Amino acid sequence: LSSNQEGQTPRLCDSREGGRSLCSPVMRGNRAEALVYVTLGCTLLLPMAAPQAANTGAPECPCIAPDSPLVAQAAEQFAIMGVPGYGLAGECRAYDKDLAFSSCVGALESDCPGGEKCYCFEEWCYVDPATCSMDRDKCRETGGTLGVDGNVYCREREWEESTIIKDRTGNSTARSYYSYGTCGGLNTYGTTRVSEPVAGRHLKIKIVSSYYWSFQDSSVDPRAPQWLGWTGVLNKALEDGFLRFSPAVNITLDDSWSTASSRKKFSSSSWTACVLDVAVGNCDMCIGDFWITPQRMNLANFLTPFGNDNFYLIAPAGEPDESLGATLQKPFLPFSDSLWGVTLSFLIFSAVVMMVTDGHNVDDYHNQNIVSKVWKSLYFSFAGYVQGGSANLPASVPGRLATVGFGFFVLITVASYTANLATILVTKGSAAGLVSAEDAVEKGVKICCSVVIEAQLRSLFPTAQFVFAESTGDVPRMISKGECGAAIMQETGISNMHTGQYNTRDCGLADEGEVFKSDEEATCVRDNAGNPVTDRDCWLVKTGGLIMSVPLSVPVRSDLVQSLSWSMRKTLSDGKVDAYKAQFSQTLPPSSCTGDGVSLVESIENPLDNLRLPVTSMLGTTLISIGIMCIALMLSFVEIYTGKTVQQIAGCSKEEDIPFAEGTQAKKGTRRALMPSAGGSKRNLMAGA
16 A cells, blocks of 8 residues: 555555666555554454464363264263253363253352352363273383373363262263363362272271270260260261261270280280271271371371360479579569660650750759769769659750650550560479470479370481370379479370369379279379369460470371362361360369469469569569668768768869868768758758758
């Protein structure tokens, strides 16, 4: 196109005529520019116009064509059922979205993941199970390696047989197979392959009483008689999982716990022995809050963890054996070092401002020597801060305004200091002077703990002196006997200890007379009626932060772990485990201890004792105050000995600058009387002097 005049209609321009271009160089430039724009436009528009390639599944498990014989009968049935072509597009699609046939009308994608209708939004297609399964022989024949991409025979995708036609029409010949995995989707719809190993099966289960996880009730629940009166968080959660399978899982309960043969191999832990019982087939599952440890994982598989046990250091309660430095540091703990630095800087700045704005006030600065005024201003600033108000009486307006600013700073900081100091002083000393497990290891304290977690603790504290117990319930008794000075226990164990369950257990062993021959040997403590007390172990308290966290689960046969873990995950995601925890926590006995080493009974009988500050809480403050006063006494003795004031000795003031009483003379061994300034001190007048 060309046009040599503005406003003319563009005309076609022949490229050559008689070897000469019919277009001017300008026209040729315009033509080149137009060609660039056209080319660029085509480049940008072509990808937009080109249709996206359909997702036909993974190479090792492709979607089958709509006319495949594998789905011919299914296609006929779907047409009869009113959903012709259901899933038969030969590509990955979310076929169930907004489809009433799949109960997906009104389903919300925002509820996913975790919602019951998430399958409505997942892509899937029909597949050939023979293609989707790994062919080991052909993989090797074609030079492939199992599990490596690039060879369709060496990898596989999960698939399931569809039961929707059989369930709705009774036709069992129209078979079809589908896969979410080949489309990159998650199968939350079909559970056939998951439920097949356990559906309708009888499980032989061993069980033991433990906290609120599992315990035996006084009566049998008629809705679940197979549990023989056993209930708890785990019983309810597992029962919910068993009912997810069709037909439901049945159980045979065995409360004899681990077998004698397994205990011979693991004499230090009956719980680990029960894990061995699962591994060798003596039972299918052991119910209890098992710690998942490396040793146990080498024996058997575990379900998806349903919780964690957090471990802490416990030690005898009492005031810590603080060093002199720590005692003197206590009054300064309410503020950080940086905040003390800011406070000190402000007080020095305030002293300078006081001197500049009110230094000519002879009542406060009767000695007008510059050095004397500097020291006097520092005194006013620091004395005012510790007194909680101004220590001088400014005469000028600038000086009074500066006092207002100083007073505001004192008001806020002193209030904050007082609040934090009260909290620190009321806080009891850390247990036995130990602040953490690291502190106990460094001090060489022997630490009791369960032998089951030996490997984990050895890796955390390789230099620690551990004393291992067969059961967590043995730990309080071992500390009482002096076998160790502290212990590492889980929170549930600490709770059992402070509700008196371990003392009740020890008293029971003493009554049996097999393990212990007397109450003293078992460290059993009884009340006047002969019943075990519940506050025996209140003197053992938790101290320091979290040491480690160990997951909790139950051991199960290897061929059942996938199915039962799936049901446990469903129960967890539904929030039922948390609901059962809240429900059964109400059945736990209340703690008999206050948490700071005091029996709850004693605390109720003497409610004010815990609020009273011990003498050690004010020891640091007292020592610092005494130290300052001792310095004042020493300076007074110096003044008496020399017969001069400290200002004279330091060279800050001359004798005529100091208002001595008339008729007095400087004499060693005495001090001369001081009089107020000639104009009369406002401070003395206000005090009635």
